[in-house]
Amino acid sequence: MAEAVDLKAIGTRPVRPDGVEKVTGRANFGADLNLPGMLHGKILRSPHAHARIKSIDLSGALAVDGVLAAISGEDIPGGGDLGDNVLANEKVLYHGHAVAAVAATSAYIAEQALDQIQVEYEVLNPVLSIDDAIADGATLVNESQHTNGDTSQPASNIAAITKFERGDIDKGFAEAAVVAEGEFRVPTAHQGYIEPHACTATINEEGKATVWCCTQGQFDVRSMTANCLDKQVSDIRVIPSEIGGGFGGKTTIYLEPVAVKLSEISGRPVKMVMSREEVFRATGPTSATLCRVKVGAKSDGTITAATAWLAYEAGAYPGAPVGPGCMSVLAPYELENFKIEGHDVLVNKPKVAAYRAPGAPQSMHAMECAIDDLARKLEMDPIELRLKNAADEGTIAPYGPQFPAIGLRACLEAAKVHPNYTTPPAEGQGRGVAVGFWFNIGMQSSAEIRIAENGAVTIMEGSPDIGGSRASMCLMAAETLGIPYENINAHVGDTEATGYCNTTGGSRTTFATGMAVIEACEDIIAQCKERAALTWDLDVNQVDWEDGQAVPKPGVNADVKPLSLADIARSAGRTGGPLLGRASLNAQGPGASFSVNWTDVEVDRETGKVDVMAFTGVQDAGRAIHPSYVEGQMQGGAVQGLGWALNEEYIYDANGVMENAGFLDYRVPVTSDMPMIDTQIVEVPNPSHPYGVRGVGETPIVAPLAATSNAVRDALGFRINDLPLSPPRVLAAIDENE
Amino acid sequence: MAKVHVSTTVNGQPMDVLVEPNDSLLDTLRDGLGLTGTKEGCATGDCGACSVMLDGRLVCSCLVLGAEAEGKTIDTIEGVADGDGLHIIQQKFLEHAALQCGICTPGFIVAAKALLEREPNPDETTIRYWLAGNLCRCTGYDKIVRAVQDAANELASPA
Known part of the structure; x- marks a missing residue:
């Protein structure tokens, strides 16, 4: 491990590379994209916390002028629980659960059309607390849920039990001089990101979809959306916007398969943006x-x-x-x-x-x-x-x-x-x-380093930047390459533009994607040493990389001037072509x-x-x-x-x-x-x-x-x-x- | 419903736009005029992400109708930096790392600018109460307050 001797860039506090865009209002977030011919999608939500859906009739909505598509749960064929959460199938399981969706030429028309959808419910008792859920004879949220999948036992609201045990607790408490104990309740809290969920989707006649959305993980949006729609990941391109907070809440999907399906039916791009009320009622809070x-x-x-x-x-x-x-x-x-x-x-x-x-x-x-x-x-x-x-x-x-x-x-x-x-x-x-x-956590990350002909460095990676991580990537690259921070920029690529990265979450980005950036920089250094050796007619083992430039190793007899990254980049066409460094890894030891x-x-x-x-x-x-x-x-x-x-x-x-x-x-x-x-x-x-x-x-x-x-x-x-x-x-x- | 024709001045430029009668000023700015720097966080006047100046007064643009902009002067985040570079408040937000995700930042900057124009030398409590209508979920507010303090100091005694 490179112990932190004489760190030059790391530990400093420069302005983030995306900063100016964000203080001037230029940065594009989830709801900021508009496309020609775009429709607006809206979701009809359950008025009941627990009910069986007896029928859904979309015809009233489809009859409204300006409505070009309407769908319900049967239009989201896959995805398991996730798909059922995106649009309910047999039952609605909470107040605000999505039931149907429409796309129309304006958001107002879409909202009015929701009122014309007829849903017949058989209302059931809601289960609203842990105490009620685990009581004998409790109403079941899911009649086929058995604890830890054990179907020899009756169905239960306890989906799983996990245990960790060591030693002998009776002996341990017998040795104790004092004991403290209690029962504590913590309520449901919401992540409270200021940006509501938003996406825009379009799909072409070949079945290839493009989705723009605010997410912590474009690759997970791709696979989840593909699962919900029974498509292949290669059918969907996901382009992450800037993200207005997530805190874990934007590691899943709600709107994306709906927008793709509405686009498929209407033949037009469809934009969907949640209201704050929808965010509270229907997106993941954390557990009480x-x-x-x-x-x-x-x-x-x-x-x-x-x-x-x-x-x-x-x-x-x-x-x-x-x-x-x-x-x-x-x-x-x-x-x-x-x-x-x-x-x-x-x-x-x-x-x-x-x-x-x-x-x-x-x-x-x-x-x-x-x-x-x-x-x-x-x-x-x-x-x-x-x-x-x-x-x-x-x-x-x-x-x-x-x-x-x-x-x-x-x-x-x-x-x-x-x-x-x-x-x-x-x-x-x-x-x-x-x-x-x-x-x-660690997990999978990829990064590419591209060197422009003036020596400027572009980092391309796949971890949506939720709190300044591009600045950290640039600092680690500056440290590794030995060049000024100002010469480096970092970009978060879409699913077609960059290698696979797991979602930004688990505090993994600076650790794991950072490690990929460092390794990609080391790849660039190795290439630069080869190019310098070629230029100087030396063996690559006779070349060092010091302070951002190639130099002959001490003791090597060569009357040459050091070659900077810009020098090498400028003549790259004569030494083997453009400089492109890359790394991919599954980071261990977070x-x-x-x-x-x-x-x-x-x-x-x-x-x-x-x-x-x-x-x-x-x-x-x-x-x-x-x-x-x-x-x-x-x-x-x-x-x-x-x-x-x-x-x-x-x-x-x-x-x-x-x-x-x-x-x-x-x-x-x-x-x-x-x-x-x-x-x-x-x-x-x-x-x-x-x-x-x-x-x-x-x-x-x-x-x-x-x-x-x-x-x-x-x-x-x-x-x-x-x-x-x-x-x-x-x-x-x-x-x-x- | 028939659209309403609105003539207004945005960031010093005269503009004409057609609005739905029930469009908010926020909708008008974002969808009618393409000024998406002003953000929607709640549409109920609780988060301040849509803060703009309307005839010199700080408002939540989600609580004003687009049609009400007729004949008025509106200043948005897009007009804070003049042609010569960033406003000192924008510069201080960057230097102090007073933003993480950045979605609330336009609203905070518009609100902070309004504060310093009215009260050039605010104490911490004044800053905190003035900005209490702007929600930030990322920073815990510490660095935002420091950025505004530093901007006030620098405006009072330019380096």
Whole structure:
């Protein structure tokens, strides 16, 4: 591994290559494309949370002037659960579930035509909570769903049960001097990206479709759309626009197969853009959860045993992130005895989608609250208690693998001496600490490096840039090639223009696609050395690459001037043709990232309002390629976590209709709600990456939930287990306790 | 419904456009005039992504009808940079990495410019309350507030 000696580009904070486009309004996002002759598509959505579809009659819509196509579930033949979510077939499974769609010459006509579609429903009882879903005799969301596919057992709303176990928990708890336990609920929260889902599709007479859309992964849109329509991936080209936030929510599809099908029927391009209300009602939020945890420790603070029973709402189809919830709940700790059991529970709510560190915030909220209670019982500083038990290099993680070098201990040590921690909270305020964790992923990436005839470098890669990753790619290329950052630009290619890349998610892009960029740069360097050797009539082994130019190796007797990238590019036609570097890989060893957060709060005892007075995040980034964007991930994740802790939740009525499907009532944090978010980047290099990069984007949302909950506990003198800590809940708890 | 003819001034240029009576000013800018720098995040006036200046007043263009632009002066993100380069607020957003995905950025820049024209030396609290109508889900607001502070400082004492 190239240890970080004398890094020149990495660690600096240049302006991002796509910056000017974005501050001037030029950048094109999902809804910004218009094509000649384009139609507008709209979706009819279920008014019921659970009902059987008896019939759908599209003829009324088709009779409206200006309507050129109308479709229903039978027009989306494939895709399994995904296809059924795109347009319902036998049953509607949540309020807002897509039932039919039309395309018309204007959005107004399309909307009016939806009213002319006749759908006959047999309304069924909705299943609206984990408690209802797992109760004996519960209504079944899916009558053919059996737990873990075991058809010898009756059908159940529990789609799957996952277990992780080690040691002897009875023995472990018998050794404990103190025990903390509790039952914690975290509500459904939405990713809340500001850009609603949008796409435009067109398909030609040969059946070749082109889709423009805002997505975290154009290659996944291609395969998912192909599956839904029973097409081949080679029939579909997906061109990703700039993406206006995703946080995991744009790793799946909703509109694309519908737009392609409407285009196929009408023979015209079709544009579809969701309203904010549709985004809330019908796109993946994350799971509401019920977690029961218990943890015991000796009087010196050594944790002896822990248990976690987790239930996560999946929405209408299996697939809650309860697996990662189980795997993360005890990841920060070295302990011998534990038992973790997770349940993937169907309810009549939207199908959940990934949301930043999917599953970890909920389970770790419960465990980090219990660890805080343990520290109080032990009269230990909460950071000291965590240091006493912290996972480190060599620890066998509760989910199996052995940790290589990790930064949890370094983060805890940095937090302990941080001035924001050594200074006690102001009079009347409370402080809470928690630890965060995310696995991070590697997976497949490709990159190409093209050198223009003036030596300018173009990076072509396939990872949609959701938060500045093109700047990181350019910095790693600048470092590897030894040339100025300003000479490099990076582009995110469509599915026909660039090699395969897995979706931007799992905090993989700077790590894995970055690794592909570095290797493609090394390919360019190897080619440049060959070209220089040819020019100088030397053997390639006699040529070095130093500071962006080819030079004869020390001791080689050659009276030549160094050749820069521009020199070599200019004469490339005479030395073998254009310079084109490439790399593709399946990146291994993404490197877990740990964090320590603390929140200082003030609670208004008359209104129950909790104000965040200060927040500090310390996190291991492995190596911060562009520190401003690492800090930005930490700050943005923190504020999403604070919003979830304090205010955000889906509120349903008794019929399963979401009552707060807009930004006025589903209130995400605004500027005036927040203080400055202090950050400290810790760098424990990831041994699997040439520059030591770990993923950083997801860990930041994990710890703020428990840190804030623990701060409110500290301020009030008693604990409120459930989130959000919104004024009504906090006020009710104060009234009950006084 | 018959379309309505609207004569208006956008970023200093006189413009004529036909609008549906129920088109918002946001629809008119984006679809009628092709000015897609102004973004739709909610269409209910809650997110500020569609912020524009209407006769010198900061508004959510999704809450104004296109037909109401008749005879008015509208300034959008496309007009913030004058021919000589980026506005200092745009420059500071870039320097401070005050954007990640960038969808909210046009609205924030239009709103921040309106603030500094009205209050050249705002404290942190004033900035935070003025920008409370603009949602950003990526940055946690920290770097946005710092970018606006820095722009104010530089406007007060140009380097």
